[in-house]
Amino acid sequence: MQEYTSENSYPNIILHDCTIEKVWLENRDIVFEFDNRGFWISKSHPQNPFGETLRTGKAELRLTNIDPYFLSLYIYYELRLAGKKLFTTRDKISLDDFAVKINSGVWTFEFVDEYYGYRRAMFGGYIHRNRKPYHIEMQIAVLYEHSRYSWNKIHEDRTW
Numbered sequence: 001m002q003e004y005t006s007e008n009s010y011p012n013i014i015l016h017d018c019t020i021e022k023v024w025l026e027n028r029d030i031v032f033e034f035d036n037r038g039f040w041i042s043k044s045h046p047q048n049p050f051g052e053t054l055r056t057g058k059a060e061l062r063l064t065n066i067d068p069y070f071l072s073l074y075i076y077y078e079l080r081l082a083g084k085k086l087f088t089t090r091d092k093i094s095l096d097d098f099a100v101k102i103n104s105g106v107w108t109f110e111f112v113d114e115y116y117g118y119r120r121a122m123f124g125g126y127i128h129r130n131r132k133p134y135h136i137e138m139q140i141a142v143l144y145e146h147s148r149y150s151w152n153k154i155h156e157d158r159t160w
Helices: 095-103
Strands: 004-007 018-026 029-034 054-056 059-063 071-081 084-093 108-117 120-128 135-143 147-151 154-159
Touching (some): 018 095, 071 095
Antiparallel strands (some): 018 029, 029 059, 054 154, 071 084, 071 135
């Protein structure tokens, strides 16, 4: 259980360059568990007493009451010939397949972009893996009720 929680906190909590190492579905919630570099807490967040944007330690993002019909995960594969990009394909992946690869350590997912609308989020980022291609672009789109960010500690030495 995390000590601190903040709900619907974008843009006071930022996921850019943050990596998840576990993901699971719990009832109708998707839970993303971040590595020990956590996520960013902005200086304007009421639970950040330090006056600058800092990283947390291990942290969690829970998207509550998702609509499974409005959940999509897409991987973008580039086809290259002699080093020249010919085209890109977009392949849908299930949450179960994504979770198995993340939770087994075969992949990690790094958030790069995050976009929010009314009860919607779209995350763009990269899958990292230990074989070529080492980085694969990915997009996650989800319809949810609330976003709940949880963490234990904000690290003063991990500045933006």
